[in-house]
Amino acid sequence: MSDRQSEASSTxxxxxxxxxxxxxxxxxxxxxxxxxxxxxxxLKIGLIGSGGRGTGAAIDALHADPQxxxxxxxxxxxxxxxxxxxSLQQNEEIASRVVVSEENVFSGFDAYQKVIxxxxxxxxxxxxxxxxxxxxxxxxxxxxxFVEKPIAVDAPGVHSVIASCQAAKEKGLSIxxxxxxxxxxxxxxxxxxxxxxxxxxxxxxxESSYNAGLLWHRGDKPEWSRMEYQLRNWYYYTWxxxxxxxxxxxxxxxKTAWLLGDQAPIRATxxxxxxxxxxxxxxxxxxxxxxxxxxxxxxxxxxxxxxQEGCTSHVDERVLGTKGQAEVLxxxxxxxxxKPTWRYEGPKPSMYRxxxxxxxxxIRQGEPINNxxxxxxxxxxxxxxxxxxxxxxxxxxxxCFQSDKQLGPAEYDWVDVEEPAVAIPGKAQPV
Ligand SMILES: NC(=O)c1ccc[n+]([C@@H]2O[C@H](COP(=O)([O-])OP(=O)(O)OC[C@H]3O[C@@H](n4cnc5c(N)ncnc54)[C@H](O)[C@@H]3O)[C@@H](O)[C@H]2O)c1
Numbered sequence: 001m002s003d004r005q006s007e008a009s010s011t012x013x014x015x016x017x018x019x020x021x022x023x024x025x026x027x028x029x030x031x032x033x034x035x036x037x038x039x040x041x042x043l044k045i046g047l048i049g050s051g052g053r054g055t056g057a058a059i060d061a062l063h064a065d066p067q068x069x070x071x072x073x074x075x076x077x078x079x080x081x082x083x084x085x086x087s088l089q090q091n092e093e094i095a096s097r098v099v100v101s102e103e104n105v106f107s108g109f110d111a112y113q114k115v116i117x118x119x120x121x122x123x124x125x126x127x128x129x130x131x132x133x134x135x136x137x138x139x140x141x142x143x144x145x146f147v148e149k150p151i152a153v154d155a156p157g158v159h160s161v162i163a164s165c166q167a168a169k170e171k172g173l174s175i176x177x178x179x180x181x182x183x184x185x186x187x188x189x190x191x192x193x194x195x196x197x198x199x200x201x202x203x204x205x206x207e208s209s210y211n212a213g214l215l216w217h218r219g220d221k222p223e224w225s226r227m228e229y230q231l232r233n234w235y236y237y238t239w240x241x242x243x244x245x246x247x248x249x250x251x252x253x254x255k256t257a258w259l260l261g262d263q264a265p266i267r268a269t270x271x272x273x274x275x276x277x278x279x280x281x282x283x284x285x286x287x288x289x290x291x292x293x294x295x296x297x298x299x300x301x302x303x304x305x306x307x308q309e310g311c312t313s314h315v316d317e318r319v320l321g322t323k324g325q326a327e328v329l330x331x332x333x334x335x336x337x338x339k340p341t342w343r344y345e346g347p348k349p350s351m352y353r354x355x356x357x358x359x360x361x362x363i364r365q366g367e368p369i370n371n372x373x374x375x376x377x378x379x380x381x382x383x384x385x386x387x388x389x390x391x392x393x394x395x396x397x398x399x400c401f402q403s404d405k406q407l408g409p410a411e412y413d414w415v416d417v418e419e420p421a422v423a424i425p426g427k428a429q430p431v
Pocket of ligand 1: 109113125179
């Protein structure tokens with residue numbers, strides 16, 4: 001075994017050991033007697049974090065299971081919960097199964113507990129920072145979960161989710177991840193061609209990009225505390241979103257991880273900064289990153305992500321193999337001379353619908369799905385890229401995964417929280 005292989009396998013061993021330790025730290029849960037529902041039984045769905053994706057996820061869930069009803073909605077802001085409910089009630093296809101009474105619309109930092117307490121299945125679609133806490137409570141209460149990406153914004157959050165997912169496994173609960181490309185039939189078949197049929201030989205390297213435009217901003221009001229400002233504009237604060245490499249580009253890093261066997265990279269070397277997103281209103285996140293990830297056996301991922309206007313947008317993975325190449329999202333394969341050899345022409349149902357169909361089937365059939373391994377590994381890979389870019393240092397997986405740096409305030413309250421500084425590579429700590 002080469003030094004690098006041995007380093008990689010011990011790194012992986014440590015990842016698994018840490019996962020087990022995290023599980024032990026959480027304690028053992030009693031297994032509830034009836035965590036699945038026979039066909040026909042009504043399942044109550046609760047939505048936590050009722051923004052754009054959460055409202056969409058509620059629609060997908062109701063389409064996926066005709067016996068399910070949405071019975072509770074929670075958001076840290078009452079206006080967001082009410083707006084989501086109103087839009088769901090106006091959706092003719094599912095409105096008859098949106099049965100959320102006024103008392104079941106919750107707001108505040110504890111809204112998640114009130115929702116979870118009274119439903120069977122929860123849709124965890126709030127701002128990423130809160131995911132570990134929301135998931136831990138849902139699992140403690142024995143609820144099946146749809147868990148949006150990313151599952152955390154820092155390494156302690158990833159450890160917490162690993163522990164919660166292990167507890168979910170022991171309780172027979174389903175944990176379905178919102179890393180939706182895993183449920184896309186075209187991507188699944190392209191991956192099968194590459195990984196099982198070996199249609200492009202062995203993978204040598206992957207060129208991966210999530211290069212897109214700028215996003216929304218929700219303004220400011222004099223009466224808002226700085227906590228309210230940051231939460232309403234959560235995208236621009238690393239403690240809330242994880243920065244765009246974690247929040248958005250995780251979709252790309254999840255596909256590169258899938259292509260490389262969902263193992264941990266050995267090291268990451270990253271650059272990044274902000275050139276268009278310089279106004280103070282954009283908090284402190286970057287608008288571009290480049291990361292070189294080193295994997296066992298000399299494999300490499302060359303990754304970029306950008307959120308800037310007026311630049312070329314491109315989102316895909318080009319996989320370089322010993323016998324050819326592939327484009328994952330375009331579902332195409334080429335031989336080593338660049339000649340097209342295959343393209344996916346099968347059905348293309350919405351991956352958002354499929355992930356919910358799988359979730360509800362798993363609950364009804366009593367065969368829980370648990371997407372913990374890839375959703376925690378891929379989130380950590382994205383966090384690792386950010387830590388390397390912010391600090392300007394090449395970092396090992398262990399340094400990042402063992403980091404105890406927890407992002408965000410110690411307590412949540414409507415006060416004036418600090419305005420974090422933009423990280424200057426070479427001067428900032430890896431966070
Ligand atoms: N899988 C995908 O393709 C996809 C697409 C879009 C968004 N997402 C993910 O979904 C999540 C939400 O994104 P969005 O676009 O809907 O954002 P959004 O801002 O529209 O919605 C997030 C909601 O969460 C609420 N919230 C914040 N903190 C909360 C807390 N502590 N408790 C309850 N609610 C809280 C916010 O007030 C907001 O209404 C993010 O993690 C994002 O990455 C995934």
